[in-house]
Amino acid sequence: MSEAEILKRYWGFDSFRPSQDEIIASVLNGNDTLALLPTGGGKSLCFQVPAMVMDGICIVISPLVALMKDQVEGLKEKGINAVAIYAGMGKREIDILLDNCIYGNIKFLYLSPERLLSELVRERISYMNVNLIAVDEAHCVSQWGYDFRPPYLLVSAIREIHPEVPVLALTATATQFVRNDIAEKLAFKNAKVFVQSFARKNLSYVVLNDEDKHRKLIDIVKNVKGSGLVYVRNRRETSEIALFLKRNGIAADFYHAGVEKDDRFKRQEDWKRNVTRVMVATNAFGMGIDKPDVRFVVHLDLPESLEAYYQEAGRAGRDGKRSYGVLLSNKSDQMALEVKYANSFPTLDEIKKIYHYLGNYFQLAFGAGEGLSFNFDIADFCKRFNIGVIKTIAGLKFLERDGYIVLSENIFLPSRVLFTVGNED
Ligand code: ADP
Ligand code: MG
Numbered sequence: 001m002s003e004a005e006i007l008k009r010y011w012g013f014d015s016f017r018p019s020q021d022e023i024i025a026s027v028l029n030g031n032d033t034l035a036l037l038p039t040g041g042g043k044s045l046c047f048q049v050p051a052m053v054m055d056g057i058c059i060v061i062s063p064l065v066a067l068m069k070d071q072v073e074g075l076k077e078k079g080i081n082a083v084a085i086y087a088g089m090g091k092r093e094i095d096i097l098l099d100n101c102i103y104g105n106i107k108f109l110y111l112s113p114e115r116l117l118s119e120l121v122r123e124r125i126s127y128m129n130v131n132l133i134a135v136d137e138a139h140c141v142s143q144w145g146y147d148f149r150p151p152y153l154l155v156s157a158i159r160e161i162h163p164e165v166p167v168l169a170l171t172a173t174a175t176q177f178v179r180n181d182i183a184e185k186l187a188f189k190n191a192k193v194f195v196q197s198f199a200r201k202n203l204s205y206v207v208l209n210d211e212d213k214h215r216k217l218i219d220i221v222k223n224v225k226g227s228g229l230v231y232v233r234n235r236r237e238t239s240e241i242a243l244f245l246k247r248n249g250i251a252a253d254f255y256h257a258g259v260e261k262d263d264r265f266k267r268q269e270d271w272k273r274n275v276t277r278v279m280v281a282t283n284a285f286g287m288g289i290d291k292p293d294v295r296f297v298v299h300l301d302l303p304e305s306l307e308a309y310y311q312e313a314g315r316a317g318r319d320g321k322r323s324y325g326v327l328l329s330n331k332s333d334q335m336a337l338e339v340k341y342a343n344s345f346p347t348l349d350e351i352k353k354i355y356h357y358l359g360n361y362f363q364l365a366f367g368a369g370e371g372l373s374f375n376f377d378i379a380d381f382c383k384r385f386n387i388g389v390i391k392t393i394a395g396l397k398f399l400e401r402d403g404y405i406v407l408s409e410n411i412f413l414p415s416r417v418l419f420t421v422g423n424e425d
Contacts, residue, residue, distance in 0.1 A: 010080060032188040033167070035194045052107065057107060063136070065086055081107050082106070083110070087112075098120075113152045116158065134170065138152075141169070217298060220298055221296075226277075226294075227294050228296040230278060230298045237280075238254035242254035283304065286311070295316065298326045302329060
């Protein structure tokens with residue numbers, strides 16, 4: 001079957017999205033491929049479809065159990081044979097599963113990168129007829145990515161076992177620096193790189209400065225129809241804000257990593273099914289949760305980094321309909337930043353981070369591949385923008401303005417600039 005036939009037969013979709021068909025063709029031609037698509041852009045299909053075209057099994061490296069489960073369930077529903085190894089599975093169970101991957105007709109094996117530490121797993125992989133190695137959330141391979149997971153480096157071990165098998169790395173993170181790092185760490189040969197614009201046309205980013213953030217939150221929740229997500233920085237706040245929303249007649253719930261596992265799942269499901277309208281959560285909630293109709297993502301506290309902000313706000317509007325990312329800040333947030341900033345002078349590590357975040361920032365603002373491009377390396381960057389200059393950039397010049405976007409702990413840019421992003425109507 002051709003790619004288009006497989007897309008139609010198993011997924012019921014009539015056409016590929018921009019870039020998907022090119023990425024799939026590249027993989028089918030046996031190229032190592034790096035695919036940079038925004039959140040919700042449809043990265044999964046980029047490895048799932050070619051793996052269905054080819055004989056053999058596709059090994060998928062994935063960072064989160066929730067993510068693996070979602071995908072394995074999704075594939076099974078389509079009648080495709082997929083399995084995953086989870087923590088907590090017995091040794092015998094894993095043994096049988098790996099045997100099935102060698103002798104059975106399993107099409108997808110999902111693994112956490114940590115599994116590659118196991119000699120047994122690596123040995124069994126060597127007997128498998130692997131058609132593709134897919135590395136999902138591939139920014140985890142880079143220490144410049146905001147979610148570095150050292151075991152991701154072990155992917156190169158499968159490469160050694162199956163040197164002829166192409167690798168497809170997928171991520172929504174796309175600074176030139178991280179991009180190069182991924183290609184290097186995964187030992188890419190003549191890699192093909194596909195970059196899609198990171199501008200989200202249907203997503204409006206708004207920064208609101210208001211001393212009474214709670215009141216503002218209610219305003220937003222009452223004015224924007226549909227499902228929403230509210231991010232806060234600590235666990236206690238999640239329950240407090242959820243309670244506050246409930247008192248205002250809004251079906252809200254909360255979620256953080258400390259909530260009991262079964263309970264967490266139920267809460268997530270209720271929100272997905274729109275029984276709960278607004279979920280208040282820490283950043284433990286989100287990665288891999290594919291809810292298409294999220295209409296707003298509100299940040300009640302400043303996010304960890306601009307990159308984290310892009311990911312978190314990006315959970316709104318996956319269905320392409322008008323949605324909002326709203327960042328609420330007040331004077332004390334800004335003061336805290338100023339103090340933090342005043343107390344720190346960037347170290348070389350900071351500079352590297354800044355480089356990283358700036359890269360993302362510009363891609364976010366202008367869309368990757370358009371506008372400014374950041375092709376120079378750290379040394380060059382430091383030469384052009386010496387420490388003092390960076391301090392000035394991130395310092396008073398921007399502090400005078402009334403809205404802020406955090407780029408790292410102590411570096412921020414004015415929200416005014418961000419306002420233009422994806423705000424086209
Ligand atoms: P990503 O991993 O890039 O965040 P996913 O692979 O989870 O995105 O896909 C996001 C959503 O887009 C899914 O609901 C998926 O079914 C849908 N999708 C992907 N490709 C297509 C397509 N060609 N046509 C229609 N829907 C698609
Ligand atoms: Mg994905």
